[in-house]
Amino acid sequence: MAQRNEANEETNSAAAAGHLRDADENDSFFMGFALGEARLARDAGEVPIGAIVVIDNQIVGSGHNHPIGSSDPTAHAEIIALREAARRIGNYRLTEATLYVTIEPCAMCAGAIVNARIKRLVYGAADLRAGGVDTVFQICTNGSLNHQVEVTSGTRAEDGRRLMQAFFKQRRKNKPDDDSANLANNDEGGRRLEVASDDDE
Ligand SMILES: [Zn+2]
Helix, strand or coil, rough: CCHHHHHHHHHHHHHCCCCCCCHHHHHHHHHHHHHHHHHHHCCCCCCCCEEEEEECCCCEEEEEEECCCCCCCCHHHHHHHHHHHHHHCCCCCCCCCCEEEECCCHHHHHHHHHCCCCCCEEEEEEECCCCCCCCCCCCCCCCCCCCCCEEEECCCCCHHHHHHHHHHHHHHHHHCCCCHHHHHHCCCCCCCCCCCCHHHH
16 A cells, blocks of 8 residues: 555656656556566565556556465456456446556456456567467457457566566576476466567576
8 A cells, every 4th residue: 555655656746747748658657566566476476477557647456466375366466456446446347547567468367357448458578378468369459349458568578578587587496306398388477478589488
């Protein structure tokens, strides 16, 4: 809570100072908070993905990935952030909200984003293995569903991707008995991220 209040103070003062000059800059700015959430996940030993929900330049929900710690397969960053935002505004539909997430949402989260009637989704690096928005499935823009989401991708992708790669590199180091190749391919977080082909993924 304290953290979010600080964040909102910062967003307010930045807006007041005219620092949020254009949409791209605004997106990069808010993605910074999602990246902060991703670091919280990393510090807890979870796959480092973070998300925030923004309405009228205010952060109304935030979350980081923690399915292991909470023994909850649905505890992805986006789900946590959506739940918090909906509770906070007292409405299960978030029609004016933008969701920022460091990595392309999976199919489950993309479905939740559609169900929440999120207006706009901004994500960082694509998830070539399990992406539910652009790469494997195109759930958020699917014309067969009764809501389509505006999607912006690639925002601070390098920052989000670097967090993921450092995390898995460290994890492989900590588990020398593991078959690195299998870990990279089979582990939930062993996602193949865009521009990751030059790495050891
Ligand atoms: Zn997800």
